[in-house]
Amino acid sequence: MSTSARVRADACPGVFATHDAADGPLARVRLPGGAITRARLGALADAADDLGDGALHLTSRGNVQLRGVTRPGLAGRLSAAGLLPSPSHERVRNILASPVSGVAQGLAAALDKALCAVPELAELPGRFLFALDGGQGDVAGEGADVCWRDGALLLAGEDTGLRVPAEHAVAALLSVAGAFLRTRGTAWRVSELPDTGPLLKGVPGETGEPRKFAVNPGLPIGPIGEAIVVAPVFGRLTSAQARAIAKAGDAVVTPWRSILVRGALEAGTGLVTDPGAPSLGVSACIGRPGCAKSLADVRADAARVGRTPRVHFAGCERRCGKPAREHVDVLATEDGYLVDGAYVPVGELTETLATLAEKDSAELKGQQ
Secondary structure, X not given: OOOOOOOOXXXXXXXXXXXXXXXXXXXXXXXXXXXXXXXXXXHHHHHHHHHOOOEEEEOOOOOEEEOXXXXXXXHHHHHHOOOOOOHHHOOOOOEEEOOOOHHHHHHXXXXXXXXXXXXXXXXXXXXXXXXXXXXXXXOOOOOOOEEEEOOEEEEOOEXXXXXXXXXXXXXXXXXXXXXXXXXXXXXXXXXXXXXXXXHHOOOOOEEOOOOOOOOOOOOOOEEEOOEEEEEOHHHEEEHHHHHHHHHHOOEEEOOOOOEEEOOOXXXXXXXXXXXXXXXXXEEEOOOOOOOOOOOOOHXXXXXXXXXXXOEEEEOOOOOOOOOOOOOEEEEEOOOEEEEOOEEEEHHHHHHHHHXXXXXXHHHHHHHO
């Protein structure tokens, strides 16, 4: 584990402490477990239209962001909709949960309620991340500080050997969070601690042999039983698309910038429903003009490429929004891109990525 310590102030945005982006204030709304009712989704769509840029921007933690929030009143609207149950805790309600697991989703709701009931835990860093994996291995690989994986307790992705039944999962995760808060020093993440042993003292459970668990990040696009998984291009959900989802039913925003819709979605929404769509392999930060640090309009460049391997376009070295799973790193420079560290002019980007896609496809066939 890295022992690097961070000493600057925690700048994670929220609703009350927004981020000053080039396109205006950015507010991040936490959705524990990604779950959102149709009424709350409709309230977010209205807020995006009335106060922001008219869209909800999905994040890699299953949350949503509103950009260009230049008009007042957002906190009041979200509070009225039940999206801010504890203003003091709003930046620490970072909880992932397996979208299709009823157990994980139920535990996420219970964890959120219990977390908000502990005043001192409001001091957790805004980057501290909880996860509840129902055994699918989907969110266990998303870089959570502490994860309950169908009974196993993981710290920074590594199995501790502790086995905790579901009825004690919430208590175990809060115990770890409290211990981290007391011992973290200047660390923001569990991975920055030189020794994680103190985090496990007093955690309810039985000690076993640590294991290596398989991870299976992502959720297939398309129908799942009576639900359907859809994806907005580059994670940008327009207010009209959000209302179409709300009309269909409740939903779960996933950490893979897709949405599990629990109902029948009408056609013609512009949302990606084809698992073979090329855009599903491409993610990108906001880029220019939304971010002053970006060296390029990465979304425009990403939209022009054709068939690619899984890639993430980043406008600067912060690489905002990069996926946890394996991908090709496409980093903007002043006059082109670095593709996994090798310089490529903008005009050759499409050909370079297509060549990588063909290579990946050939390697995959060779393994079958």
